[in-house]
Amino acid sequence: MKIRLVKNGIFTMVDDITEALIPPDDGFYWIDADIDDLLELQPLFGIHDLAVEDCMTEEEQRPKLEVYESHYFIVINSIRFDDEEIFLRALNMFLGRHYLITVTKQKINELRAIKPILWEEEVSRPDRMLYHLVDLVVDNYFVVGDRIEARIEGLEEDILMHTKKSHLTEIIGLRSEILWLKKVLGPQRDVIGALNKKELKLFDVQLQKYFGDIHENAVKIYETFETYRDLMGNLREAYQSSVANRANEIMRVFTALTTIFMPLTFITGVYGMNFDYIPGMHDRAGSIVLLCIMAFLGLGMFYFFRKKDWL
Structure with missing residues (x-):
């Protein structure tokens, strides 16, 4: 677990967790924790039992927004694509008035990429950090989408030039991954929409409007993967036609x-x-x-x- 005091985008490491219980004069505390650290953090920050249970479950996390009295529990999924399989990794975030707790089971690239953004934007509020973090996660879907599109185009070219039995396995596997991912994108789109429109006291009113741009991107991503699903169907028809x-x-x-x-x-x-x-x-x-x-x-x-x- 790493505890940082963030002032104007500048990090100061904190050794004692009890220091993060008291709101600082300026800035906020960013606590980057693992699943096992939740047992220590729960009584200190009053984290709800249901939120802790959701974080510790072995099942895949569904994107969600839970509003509690002293904090919000937000789950979004980071994406990674290794040319063979799509991986989703849950990013659990607890937003309080003077702190942001991020809890993950695996390493997430966006948590490393957020640091220079915080410094450049001179961030001193936890809701602004959460905004930039969600923005990074959503933007990464476009990067993965471009790679999937290139994979589909490469498969199409290979099928037209040299049809192989292995192509059908690739088509079925990639289509299944896209269909599975599309089921996750719907709830994630709705969560980001709620961050934009729902009345949330821990978010600055002006900042909350910016979530509308992220929501538009989330809708574009959902529609893009809908298109990819149709393209995979066309690709399977092209394979069968080529074989015939x-x-x-x-x-x-x-x-x-x-x-x-x-x-x-x-x-x-x-x-x-x-x-x-x-x-x-x-x-x-x-x-x-x-x-x-x-x-x-x-x-x-x-x-x-x-x-x-x-x-």
Whole structure:
């Protein structure tokens, strides 16, 4: 657990947690904690039991906003994409009048990226830090969205050029990830909308209006992933169409080859019969003439099929 006193974006480390219980003359306390630290923080800051239970649950956290008497409990999900799987990591935040407690189970990049922003903006209020933190989380969805879009375009190009069985597995996996993520984006959009419109006494009125811009971005993200879901459906149809076309191409080649060899098989069948007299059977040049005729028939039919664009 790290305790920082933030004044005008400048951090001062605090060793004693009890110092954070008293509002400072200027600035606020940012307590960056792990799940295990909640047991120590709960009695000191009066954190509600239900909020602690939500943080400690092993299940995936649903974005939410809970308003308690002395603090707000806000959950949003940070996103990460490693080109194979989408990961969501819950960012639990407890906002008080003079403190902001962030609780995470895993490392979240936005908590590191927020530090230079606080310094640049000379932040001295916990609600402003929360605003910038939510803004960072939402902006990162656009970055992940661009990478997913590039992945979809790459898959589409690969399917059109060289269709493989592994493509179907990738399509199904990525589509499932997008559908799962879309279910989370809806509640997260609503939470950010509540931060913009709901009457919240711990937020500065002027600052609260800025959450409207974040809410617009959250709506854009939701619509973007809705589009990605449709694109994945189109991509699956393109894969199936490509496989069907490839099968048709193979069958067309096999059919053409079978057709070319049919007269040749007929000729060899005739000359393989047990008759005493067959034209050219006893002629010294008969085999050569017969092979030339067979070659002429095969090449002639091949040329005819190519001219008709059947091969």
